[in-house]
Amino acid sequence: MARLLLVLAATAVLLLAAGATAQQQGCENATFPAGRSFARCNTLPVLGASLYWTYHAANGTAELAFRAQSDATGWVAWGINPGGAGMAGSNVFVASPGGGGAVSVLTTILRTTSPALDNTTLSFAVPVPPTAEYAAGAYTIYVTVALPGNSTQQNTVWQAGPLSGGAIMAHRMSGPNLQSVKRQDFLSG
Template sequence: MARLLLVLVATTMLLLAAGATAQQHGCENATFQAGRSFERCHTLPVLEASLYWTYHAANGTAEIAFRAQSNATGWVAWGINPSASGGMAGSNVFVASLGGSGAVSVLTTILKTTSPTLDNTTLSFAVPVPPTAEYAAGAYTIYVTVALPGNSTQQNTVWQAGPLSGGAIMAHLMSGPNLQSVKRQDFLSG
């Protein structure tokens, strides 16, 4: 009987600890600028990032907020790779970084290779609302509305983080979590 009681107490404590950890690291309690809100969220598996979205079936768009931890001398990026292969090469991405004036800018680019030139370009899918971003409390948040490629709710997504040098975006690490930051995302069911 004492052993059963000990097991029950230990199990209860583990469940409570897991719940507290999930609340601290989960995405459900996030707040956003200007009262924005999103219907769904996922805490992404690497790079201390989360994805929030609302899918609009009527027009095939998704309102998205991507949030990732970074220091002010870093950058973060999130994007969709419309090709069947997924991965970084071929991805259409939004890159947020702090400029010299302290304002956050968003660069849109298509990563043609795994060692891309980051030129500001029009993406291969519609972005009906210009992207914006903010930096607060040690994290960047990128806000974007996209027409999901192929009108499909299933998309290959990528995200990344790296350093700045003199305001210029530098290459991210080529190991560990930086190579694991890909996910097949379902914007309809989550």
């Protein structure tokens, strides 16, 4: 009986390690322009998204890249909700097509679940203004944030949705779009 328990325990450890490795393999081979690199990454569970970051303990900031699959006529967003889990209250960065082939980044606070997308100052510091690019079927948002409350544990959200006539439209209200929340540990991953 003890031998069987030992074998089952060893098998469980191997399966957990394999799962963690498989999740990391989804993002670890990503490349970024201009010599950008990040210490850690997570393949997020829905919407074809990944988060890459380097945490700087000396000043409580995280330098990050959020990448999500989208066609060129859509938008993607990533953010932190300093007050709780879910969309309402989140401070987000929204990437969408800008003029002349550029990608624009809107910063906004989602005060409700039916927000007005006004470009506003976020409730936490953003020491380096966000930028974004579109390549190979994905948007990538680059930003450095001062982690709210100087905490490495943050509630994060992300989304993807359509545009209509250049305007950001609501995302789907089912399936993966309602599952795009995660408690992110910027220290250990």
